[in-house]
């Protein structure tokens with residue numbers, strides 16, 4: 596069975612496959628989220644974005660990831676930083692919303708499930724978002740073929756701008772289509788094509 600490269604890094608406290616700095620877009624729009632709001636981090640990995648918000652004083656941060664090792668590492672990091680994050684192992688295709696959120700964010704994850712699943716997830720997340728709530732969704736597109744490190748897992752690459760259609764009834768605060776060079780411990784440099792959307796429920 597193919598194991599994605601990030602699993603090793605989730606088992607090793609001395610490395611981080613995706614860095615420890617929070618995502619720039621989260622920082623850019625953070626002023627729009629209230630610290631008491633409910634946050635959901637989908638495919639959180641070892642949790643750099645959730646840890647960032649919890650560290651700023653956000654008290655209601657929830658995060659899940661398919662990888663049990665990611666969640667174990669996130670729990671360890673949260674304890675070491677004296678932060679509280681409600682994190683659990685979860686497949687996003689099986690997730691059942693039982694509350695509303697003010698911020699739902701997903702960085703670099705949705706393309707790892709088939710398109711019908713990530714679209715369905717976004718629609719459910721939209722209906723479980725409070726008025727004025729925000730979504731930040733970043734996923735890879737088929738503008739470039741999947742790089743070898745993720746090709747076996749990237750079963751749901753989006754068409755360029757496709758994600759925008761899902762938010763046509765929300766206010767789109769930012770949309771970007773871009774390519775970037777990427778590198779991870781033990782993985783040679785490669786390129787990804789990506790869409791990122793920041794949208795607000797009105």
Ligand SMILES: C[S@@+](CC[C@H](N)C(=O)[O-])C[C@H]1O[C@@H](n2cnc3c(N)ncnc32)[C@H](O)[C@@H]1O
Pocket residue numbers: 601613637638639640641642643659660661662665685686687688701702703704707708
């Ligand atoms: C590229 S990492 C991004 C991690 C984190 N969002 C970040 O920005 O550092 C992608 C993550 O998606 C998770 N993932 C893949 N398929 C998933 C699924 N079906 N449900 C939940 N998480 C999933 C992987 O375990 C991995 O941690």
